[in-house]
Amino acid sequence: MTRPYNFSAGPAALPQEVLEQAAAEMLDWHGSGMSVMEMSHRGREFMSIRDQAETDLRELLAVPSHFHVLFMQGGGLAENAIVPLNLSRGGNVDFVVTGSWSAKSFKEARRYCNAHLAASNEADGHTGMPDRWQLNGNAAYVHVCTNETIHGVEFQELPDLKALGSDAPLVIDCSSHIASRPIDWSRVGLAFAGAQKNIGPAGLTLVFVREDLVGHALGVCPSAFDYKTVAENHSMYNTPPTYAIYMAGLVFQWLKRQGGVAGMEARSIEKAGLLYDYIDTSGYYVNKVDKRCRSRMNVPFFLPDDALNDSFLAGARDRGLLQLKGHKSVGGMRASIYNAMPLAGVQALVGYMREFAARHG
Amino acid sequence: MTRPYNFSAGPAALPQEVLEQAAAEMLDWHGSGMSVMEMSHRGREFMSIRDQAETDLRELLAVPSHFHVLFMQGGGLAENAIVPLNLSRGGNVDFVVTGSWSAKSFKEARRYCNAHLAASNEADGHTGMPDRWQLNGNAAYVHVCTNETIHGVEFQELPDLKALGSDAPLVIDCSSHIASRPIDWSRVGLAFAGAQKNIGPAGLTLVFVREDLVGHALGVCPSAFDYKTVAENHSMYNTPPTYAIYMAGLVFQWLKRQGGVAGMEARSIEKAGLLYDYIDTSGYYVNKVDKRCRSRMNVPFFLPDDALNDSFLAGARDRGLLQLKGHKSVGGMRASIYNAMPLAGVQALVGYMREFAARHG
Numbered sequence: 001m002t003r004p005y006n007f008s009a010g011p012a013a014l015p016q017e018v019l020e021q022a023a024a025e026m027l028d029w030h031g032s033g034m035s036v037m038e039m040s041h042r043g044r045e046f047m048s049i050r051d052q053a054e055t056d057l058r059e060l061l062a063v064p065s066h067f068h069v070l071f072m073q074g075g076g077l078a079e080n081a082i083v084p085l086n087l088s089r090g091g092n093v094d095f096v097v098t099g100s101w102s103a104k105s106f107k108e109a110r111r112y113c114n115a116h117l118a119a120s121n122e123a124d125g126h127t128g129m130p131d132r133w134q135l136n137g138n139a140a141y142v143h144v145c146t147n148e149t150i151h152g153v154e155f156q157e158l159p160d161l162k163a164l165g166s167d168a169p170l171v172i173d174c175s176s177h178i179a180s181r182p183i184d185w186s187r188v189g190l191a192f193a194g195a196q197k198n199i200g201p202a203g204l205t206l207v208f209v210r211e212d213l214v215g216h217a218l219g220v221c222p223s224a225f226d227y228k229t230v231a232e233n234h235s236m237y238n239t240p241p242t243y244a245i246y247m248a249g250l251v252f253q254w255l256k257r258q259g260g261v262a263g264m265e266a267r268s269i270e271k272a273g274l275l276y277d278y279i280d281t282s283g284y285y286v287n288k289v290d291k292r293c294r295s296r297m298n299v300p301f302f303l304p305d306d307a308l309n310d311s312f313l314a315g316a317r318d319r320g321l322l323q324l325k326g327h328k329s330v331g332g333m334r335a336s337i338y339n340a341m342p343l344a345g346v347q348a349l350v351g352y353m354r355e356f357a358a359r360h361g
Numbered sequence: 362m363t364r365p366y367n368f369s370a371g372p373a374a375l376p377q378e379v380l381e382q383a384a385a386e387m388l389d390w391h392g393s394g395m396s397v398m399e400m401s402h403r404g405r406e407f408m409s410i411r412d413q414a415e416t417d418l419r420e421l422l423a424v425p426s427h428f429h430v431l432f433m434q435g436g437g438l439a440e441n442a443i444v445p446l447n448l449s450r451g452g453n454v455d456f457v458v459t460g461s462w463s464a465k466s467f468k469e470a471r472r473y474c475n476a477h478l479a480a481s482n483e484a485d486g487h488t489g490m491p492d493r494w495q496l497n498g499n500a501a502y503v504h505v506c507t508n509e510t511i512h513g514v515e516f517q518e519l520p521d522l523k524a525l526g527s528d529a530p531l532v533i534d535c536s537s538h539i540a541s542r543p544i545d546w547s548r549v550g551l552a553f554a555g556a557q558k559n560i561g562p563a564g565l566t567l568v569f570v571r572e573d574l575v576g577h578a579l580g581v582c583p584s585a586f587d588y589k590t591v592a593e594n595h596s597m598y599n600t601p602p603t604y605a606i607y608m609a610g611l612v613f614q615w616l617k618r619q620g621g622v623a624g625m626e627a628r629s630i631e632k633a634g635l636l637y638d639y640i641d642t643s644g645y646y647v648n649k650v651d652k653r654c655r656s657r658m659n660v661p662f663f664l665p666d667d668a669l670n671d672s673f674l675a676g677a678r679d680r681g682l683l684q685l686k687g688h689k690s691v692g693g694m695r696a697s698i699y700n701a702m703p704l705a706g707v708q709a710l711v712g713y714m715r716e717f718a719a720r721h722g
Contacts, residue, residue, distance in 0.1 A: 004394035008401045011603055016388070019396050023387035027380050033365035033683065035380050037562040037608070040369045040684055073434040073564060074585055077599035081583030108584055196600055201398040203434060203564040203602025220581040222442030223469055224435055238438035239557055241564025241602065242372055247398070322394065323401055 004320035005345035009149055009298060009327070009336040010176065010197035018250045036246040041239050049242075050235070053249030060252055060260055061178075063208055064185050070207040070227060071235040071245055075194040076101065076175045078225070079205060080108035083171055083190065085221040087141050087213055088113035094139040094168065096159075098293075099126040099148030100329060101173060109143070112218060118142065126151040128290040135161070139168040141189060147177035147295050149197070150327045152287070152334070154295035158187045169213060177297045178206070179255060180339055181265045189213055198297070198338045200248035203241045255339065264339050271337050271346045272296040278350045284357035302332035303360075309333070312356055319352050321345075365681035366706035370510055370659060370688070370697040371537065371558035379611045397607040402600050410603075411596070414610030421613060421621055422539075424569055425546050431568040431588060432596040432606055436555040437462065437536045439586070440566060441469035444532055444551065446582040448502050448574055449474035455500040455529065457520075459654075460487040460509030461690060462534060470504070473579060479503065487512040489651040496522070500529040502550060502574075508538035508656050510558065511688045513648070513695070515656035519548045530574060538658045539567070540616060541700055542626045550574050559658070559699045561609035564602045616700065625700050632698050632707045633657040639711045645718035663693035665722075670694070673717055680713050682706075 006013040029036050032045050039046040054069050063069060074082070083105075084093060093113045095106040097120040109115040116139070119130035126148065135142060142161055147154040154177060161170050169189025178193040190209045196202035209227055217226045224230075224238045255264065276294060279285045285301045287294065303312055309325075312333065316324050326332040337346055367374040390397050393406050400407040415430050424430060435443070444466075445454060454474045456467040458481040470476040477500070480491035487509065496503060503522055508515040515538060522531050530550020539554040551570045557563035570588055578587045585591075585599045616625065637655060640646045646662045648655065664673055670686075673694065677685050687693040698707055 003388065006395055006399050008399065008404070011398060011400060011402060011600065013399050014396065019388050019398075023384045026384035026387070027364065027377070033681065034367055035375065037372060037380075038367050038369065038374050039372060041372060041563065043369075043684065073436075073439070073602075075434075075599045078434070078583060078585040081585065085583075111581055111583075194600065196603075201602070201604045202402065202600045203605055218581075220472055220579075222435075222439060222446075222472075224439040224442065238436045239372065239555065239563045241434075241562070241605070242557075243562045243604070244564055244602070320394065323404065 002320070004322050005341065005348055006322045007335045007337065007341070007349070008323035009334060010194070011202045012197050012336055012338050013340045014200070014247070015251065015254045015340045018247070018254050021250055022247060037243045039242065041236060041242050046242055049246050049249055053245055053252060056249065056252035056256060057206070060255055061183055062185070066211050067185065067208050068211060068214065068227070068231040070209065070230045071240050072205040072207055072225070072230060073203060073241055075196070075202070075205055076173055076192065077104065079173070079192045079207070080105045081111065082225045083143070083192065084109040084112040085225065086217045086227045087171070087190065088218070089140055089216055090218060092116055092136045092139045094118040094135050094142040096120070096130065096133060096142065096144045097122060098129065098145060098153050099151035101148055101150065102143065102145035105143055105145065105173060113140065121153070125288070126153060127288045129153070129293045133164055135164055135166040135168070139166065141169045141171045142166060143171045143173070145173040147174065147297055149176040149298050150330055152289050152295040152298045152300045153293050154297070156293065158184050160187055169210065177295070179261055179264060180268045180297060182261055195244060195248055197336070200251050201244045204244035204248060267343065268296040268337070268339070271341065271343055272299065274346050274350060275299050275335060275337065278353065282353070282357055284361050285353060297338055298334060298336050300326055300330055300332060300334045306331065308360060315356060316352060319348065321349055321352055363681070365683050366702065366709055367683045368696045368698065368702070368710070369684035370695060371555070372563045373558050373697060373699050374701045375561070376612065376615045376701045379608070379615050382611055383608060398604045400603065402597060402603050407603055410607050410610055411601070414606055414613060417610065417613035417617060418567070421616055422544055423546070427572050428546065428569050429572060429575065429588070429592040431570065431591045432601050433566040433568055433586070433591060434564060434602055436557070436563070436566055437534055437553065438465065440534070440553045440568070441466045442472065443586045444504070444553065445470040445473040446586065447578045447588045448532065448551065449579070450501055450577055451579060453477055453497045453500045455479040455496050455503040457481070457491065457494060457503065457505045458483060459490065459506060459514050460512035462509055462511070463504065463506035466504055466506065466534060474501065482514070486649070487514060488649045490514070490654045494525055496525055496527040496529070500527065502530045502532045503527060504532045504534070506534040508535065508658055510537040510659050511691055513650050513656040513659045513661045514654050515658070517654065519545050521548055530571065538656070540622055540625060541629050541658060543622055556605060556609055558697070561612050562605045565605035565609060628704065629657040629700070632702065632704055633660065635707050635711060636660050636696060636698065639714065643714070643718055645722045646714060658699055659695060659697050661687055661691055661693060661695045667692065669721060676717060677713060680709065682710055682713055
């Protein structure tokens with residue numbers, strides 16, 4: 001059976017091998033007689049699953065030992081509150097807005113700290129990278145979203161805050177491109193990612209936090225979201241989303257078999273290159289993002305006439321190309337081509353786009 | 362294949378039929394070409410899953426239309442903060458402590474309100490129901506845990522606060538016995554339950570809240586945990602734990618096939634009766650909880666000598682009776698016999714207990 005290609009922005013496609021393994025193990029994990037869903041989170045079976053997942057994740061992303069790896073819940077939108085609850089100390093925080101996600105982070109943080117807009121690309125409709133950053137001298141941290149899922153804007157390199165005159169730790173929301181490129185941890189204080197784009201099922205949030213940043217939560221921070229409590233309890237203070245952690249672990253093992261993050265980055269460059277090159281040379285489709293910060297993961301594009309959108313989507317569905325509709329705030333189309341999307345899926349999409357343009361162009 | 366009987370307190374056993382259906386649908390849900398894990402939470406496929414789950418849950422528990430049903434994350438320990446963040450208005454709140462869980466709720470709430478200990482059974486080691494409640498005249502709400510998973514203490518009837526002279530809404534943490542007995546909603550303002558005991562996988566929290574109690578969150582309440590935001594967005598403000606909702610939905614359909622909550626209650630009375638009757642007449646095993654408030658779901662029991670515990674557990678494992686070790690704070694054994702535990706599992710346990718007592722008694 002050939003499965004359709006699923007371009008959903010998240011929850012998103014998972015590797016077929018991973019789904020097949022999960023189905024095969026559903027009633028009996030490794031002779032335990034239990035589904036992973038049925039295991040006590042404190043039993044030795046689940047603890048081995050959790051520990052292996054953390055070991056593989058640390059290896060894949062080369063996470064330094066002075067970072068905690070936390071398995072949390074609530075996704076990126078919950079972290080928009082949880083990060084300032086833990087790191088802001090109620091002081092100044094700098095935000096760089098490059099699209100919807102960082103704009104939401106900025107807005108939510110105002111509940112807990114003096115959130116300062118250090119730079120924004122709102123004037124160009126979130127299509128370029130803001131060039132002038134006005135950083136506070138005494139910010140508790142600087143927040144950026146390193147890949148804007150909706151607007152398709154991606155940092156190709158992490159900002160070097162020291163070179164910009166700031167000693168503050170950098171916080172990155174890397175939900176929608178984690179594990180598609182390496183992370184320069186020397187520039188990062190905290191990274192978070194909802195799992196449902198490039199890692200596994202919705203309901204799991206990964207947090208990587210430098211040890212020295214933990215232990216300063218505001219008094220109103222719920223215990224279950226205090227990084228210190230979570231770290232001290234090895235992400236077992238509250239019952240973790242055990243099945244989502246298991247699925248993420250299967251994805252980590254799949255990533256290792258594919259050549260790890262370096263393998264994924266090479267594949268992503270090829271896939272995104274193919275799609276952007278076609279769009280740019282088509283004379284039909286348009287992507288509005290500055291070429292210097294186009295996302296390798298989320299490719300928004302527009303047809304010459306919105307009246308053709310429904311016809312484009314219906315034809316795509318007929319060819320097994322699913323979930324290509326753009327976000328309502330941007331319109332048009334969006335192809336999310338995460339790690340689990342094979343090159344063949346992008347080739348099939350480009351083939352269909354070519355055919356559609358020839359028929360309607 | 363006969364699966365072992367899994368007595369885990371949570372995450373806990375799920376019905377075999379449900380796991381089989383999930384395995385069969387893992388790669389292709391209803392011809393969609395997608396796993397449920399891969400679906401956009403805003404797409405029509407997942408929306409139909411979510412809506413059906415809510416409809417079935419409302420029907421099973423006879424939830425009145427003036428209650429919101431919310432699908433949230435973070436489990437009971439997160440709700441220990443989220444409830445006072447939403448309902449306390451920073452004022453007085455009454456807590457009735459009947460075991461570890463309500464004690465934790467009481468402690469966490471102090472961050473947000475004037476938490477008052479209205480009654481406690483700590484003096485008798487959490488084995489009875491405290492008889493004298495000292496309720497505040499002006500409490501924002503009264504919190505009880507209607508089934509204490511660790512101590513095995515269960516309210517056989519919800520307290521009638523009006524009869525006790527309080528006009529405050531009652532908040533119940535019913536995590537570990539939801540869907541095993543009806544809920545008298547006329548006595549309830551809010552009910553919450555982590556899913557991982559009687560509903561589905563860990564990572565999903567169910568919240569039922571009377572409409573008039575929503576919209577009063579403290580300013581420091583994260584948007585993702587503000588009941589108003591969650592309700593207005595039909596639990597889609599942040600990406601919900603989609604797969605856990607799907608699994609819960611399969612459990613709801615299974616519950617309906619078993620005769621619903623009434624069917625479950627009859628089965629629970631039979632299962633718990635069998636186990637307690639044997640314990641009480643064995644002259645070997647002991648359960649210390651007052652018979653008037655013994656839990657039908659969680660049955661802690663003790664051997665005459667703790668030195669025999671390891672031998673008991675090893676023999677149980679050999680007979681396919683899993684996860685019977687008691688919570689470390691109580692010791693001894695604990696059999697959690699939730700909805701998914703068939704009568705045959707309890708019969709097998711009693712058979713083994715009888716055999717062990719005969720050999721060692």
